[in-house]
Amino acid sequence: MPPSAAPRRDWLDALVAALIVASLGLVALLQHSPFATGLTAGALLMVAQGWRTNDQQLIAVAALMPLFGIVAWGVNYGVILLTPHTVDATLARLDAGVSVAIWHWCFSHRLIWQALSLGYNSMGFLGAIAICAAKDRNEYTEYMKGSLMRRQLLIACVLAPFLAAIGYLLCPAVGPGWIRDPHAARNCMPSMHFSWALLFWWYSRGRVRTLMAVYAWVTVVATLGLGQHYWIDLVAAVPFTAAVIWLVSRLDALWWLRGQERSGSREEATGSASQYRDRASADY
Secondary structure, three states, rough: OOOOOHHHHHHHHHHHHHHHHHHHHHHHHHHHOHHHHHHHHHHHHHHHHHHHHHHHHHHHHHHHHEEEEEEHHHHHHHHHHOOOOHHHHHHHHHHHHHHHHHHHHHHHHHHHHHHHHHHHHHHHHHHHHHHOOOOOOHHHHOOOOOOOOHHHHHHHHHHHHHHHHHHHOOOOOOHHHHOOOOOOOOOOOOOOHHHHHHHHOOOOOOOHHHHHHHHHHHHHHHHHHHOOOHHHHHHHHHHHHHHHHHHHHHHHHHHHHHHHHHOOOOHHHHHHHHHHHHHHHHHH
């Protein structure tokens, strides 16, 4: 292969990913979807960062984001078909009118409403920043060939909404701002926006972690102020996110164990997996 082939391949990878992401942006514009627009901006950021740093993983993730959006939309649509009735009345009673009052107040203040909308729909872009910045501190994870922190963040972000769909089926609710819309998504409990924000915070370090902590609080205010959730949905998101983090760490350790079993004895693999969990936990 000539020396120029590799850089040319990098250009082609970035170009293909950019075209795929641009198609997502076109859909966002045609559908007037601010959230999809934020997702597109985040994907373009990952393509640019991946090309600049020769990080093929970032480019691949950006290219797969439209597919993830389509699958997530299909899951949401399936939940709507399976849950013709919602439990919003029950959640509203548990809420004691707090979330509804916050929503009404924010709705009556246009500038605050627009600011909250910007924060709420910036989830994709902030997530891209967290993914780009995810790094490991110890040399042991470099021996694992790849960023443990980024890998676990990506797995958690993809796995969480599908696990949350179980909650949406068991407790279908649309939020105070969507009660009169029979076609609204039943994605209240747990709040995936808040769960994603918590994941971004957990798997980040330094100044980026501070930024993600601020964004997590912005998400709390935005989800309530825009009528997307009841406060109990946010409470439920905390143990849910903790469970996702625990599950992802165990799955990652199991993946490492299987890899070691293929290259050595089971006793050595078991010891390596235990060491992997202990050493990796130092990053968190």
